[in-house]
Amino acid sequence: MLTDAEWEVLLLSAQVGLCATLLCLMPGVFFGWLLARKDFFAKPALEAVLFMPMVLPPTVPGYLLLVTFGSQGAVGQWLKTHFNIEFAFNWKGAVLAAAVIAFPLMVQAAKLSVHMIDRRLEQAASTLGSSPFKVWFTVTLPLMLPGILIGALMVFSRSLGEFGATITFVGNIAGETRTLPLAIYSATHQIGGDAIAARLIVICLALAFFSLLLSNILTRRTERWLGVRRA
Numbered sequence: 007m008l009t010d011a012e013w014e015v016l017l018l019s020a021q022v023g024l025c026a027t028l029l030c031l032m033p034g035v036f037f038g039w040l041l042a043r044k045d046f047f048a049k050p051a052l053e054a055v056l057f058m059p060m061v062l063p064p065t066v067p068g069y070l071l072l073v074t075f076g077s078q079g080a081v082g083q084w085l086k087t088h089f090n091i092e093f094a095f096n097w098k099g100a101v102l103a104a105a106v107i108a109f110p111l112m113v114q115a116a117k118l119s120v121h122m123i124d125r126r127l128e129q130a131a132s133t134l135g136s137s138p139f140k141v142w143f144t145v146t147l148p149l150m151l152p153g154i155l156i157g158a159l160m161v162f163s164r165s166l167g168e169f170g171a172t173i174t175f176v177g178n179i180a181g182e183t184r185t186l187p188l189a190i191y192s193a194t195h196q197i198g199g200d201a202i203a204a205r206l207i208v209i210c211l212a213l214a215f216f217s218l219l220l221s222n223i224l225t226r227r228t229e230r231w232l233g234v235r236r237a
């Protein structure tokens with residue numbers, strides 16, 4: 007059985023993961039569509055910037071968030087002064103760190119879902135008199151939904167496992183920023199913490215397995231729905 011402190015960790019992790027997913031959703035869909043459908047001069051540079059968190063050590067984005075959104079950062083000071091919003095060393099900062107690290111997954115899923123759409127369906131809707139705005143909302147977006155769902159699932163799962171950027175930006179504060187990976191880290195550094203770490207690791211393994219399994223199932227169903235054949 008889990009202790010009250012471990013339940014607190016799980017609930018905080020779920021809260022951070024859900025908020026990070028919501029934060030990534032709309033911009034991820036937009037940039038995924040933009041990269042899939044539009045060609046412009048700065049596209050390679052934009053794509054490199056968007057996917058950079060996937061290849062950087064997580065402590066690098068964490069440090070950049072700290073110097074930007076921390077109490078001494080320009081953006082952090084402005085938000086504190088004008089809106090009384092603070093990100094450093096609280097759960098909102100953990101959400102921001104998780105969203106930054108997981109954002110490329112949402113963009114990639116949205117981009118791939120757009121690539122799988124048969125553009126003749128959109129052209130047919132345009133031929134029938136629908137405006138580009140209406141075509142996007144009635145044809146493109148509904149066809150993107152399975153991919154968006156997969157992306158959201160992957161962002162949520164990645165957010166649950168975020169460690170480096172979180173501990174660099176908001177620290178490891180019990181009840182405030184201590185999510186699952188930070189709780190495991192803390193347990194491995196305390197006397198008699200092996201049992202706690204083992205329980206939390208089992209939970210992480212189960213969450214990762216079922217997230218990937220569900221993502222695989224959704225991907226296969228989407229491919230069948232859109233008529234994509236596997237090799």
